[in-house]
Amino acid sequence: MDINAAADLWHLEEIAPVADTPGRLVYRARTPDGRSVVAKLLKPRGMEELAGMDYLAWRHGHGAVSLIARRDNACLLEDAGLLTLEDFRTSHGEAAATEVFAKVLAELHAPSPHSPPPGLTPLARHFRGLTERAAPAHPDHACDLVWAAALARDLLASQKPVIPLHGDLHHENIISKEGTIWRAIDPHGLIGDPAYDAANFFGNPLGRPDITCDTDRILAIALVTAQVIGCSESKILQYAACHAALSASWSIDDPVSEEDVKDAQDRLDFLKVVRDLLSSEVTC
Structure with a gap:
């Protein structure tokens, strides 16, 4: 999934790039209700981080950012700050x-x-x-x-x-x-x-x-x-x-x-x- 597909799926607005690493692309965006969120898209080199998505789902926001949604290589996360x-x-x-x-x-x-x-x-x-x-x-x-x-x-x-x-x-x-x-x-x-x-x-x-x-x-x-x-x-x-x-x-x-x-x-x-x-x- 690319950022355009993620934007359509989760109705994201005001999308701005945050990071481009060998393993992932990261964007900050807003949902239709104005909430700031972070979209992370894994590249082929970073697919081992799928286990990290499992971990975030398991923590339910305790100590780690909340996982709002996920699909394939992409996830939508709580924006925990700068x-x-x-x-x-x-x-x-x-x-x-x-x-x-x-x-x-x-x-x-x-x-x-x-x-x-x-x-x-x-x-x-x-x-x-x-x-x-x-x-x-x-x-x-x-x-x-x-x-x-x-x-x-x-x-x-x-x-x-x-x-x-x-x-x-x-x-x-x-x-x-x-x-x-x-x-x-x-x-x-x-x-x-x-x-x-x-x-x-x-x-x-x-x-x-x-x-x-x-x-x-x-x-x-x-x-x-x-x-x-x-x-x-x-x-x-x-x-x-x-x-x-x-x-x-x-x-x-x-x-x-x-x-x-x-x-x-x-x-x-x-x-x-x-x-x-x-x-x-x-x-x-």
Whole structure:
């Protein structure tokens, strides 16, 4: 479905483009009653996000934007605002942003009276790009990547509990209208260990290794998120390290831009920092 078909289906007006990524097209529009909404259309490369639509339908607006309607590759969403958590972090600081993240994370992980949708992606499948590699993605970081792959296999073999996950929580995917009510957007729709939902938060803001590799910040985020999830800080850091390795592998295998190459390096640098935090002695 293209935007013209979506406009006809949902009677959209005042349509304006918001984003054009390799995986999706996003538009802001209005319904006939004047309500602001967001239309998201998945491209072939982004069809794995169909599981994210299932996840939004399951959350029913609790912690995440409400799914108003969906058809094929398209969905119509609540317009939750323009203020990102990164905007908030810039103006209010790390501690305040982490506090908001923790509240959203808790709301997303709150029990639901509904059964999890069957289309969610198991965390073990999500991690195949790291755990089933024939060789490390980056020869200069082979030792760290082999370590992360082995750690990921151990974590995936002992997931407890197993719950639906957003799967892509970070500063740009948490938004608000006025800095009061915050909602998560663009879920991947995974299912697995809740500790993984904190993993991507560590790696943002993108392109700022001076921030993301700061050990005090890393430990502070681990402390807060471990309390929300109810696990050890070590487990939070382990999933964060494994996600960094997975994300780097994706960027190296299928780079879209020079920014992807730079992001891979930043993720690998973060991986090394966290590995050192977890163990004072690094061996291959």
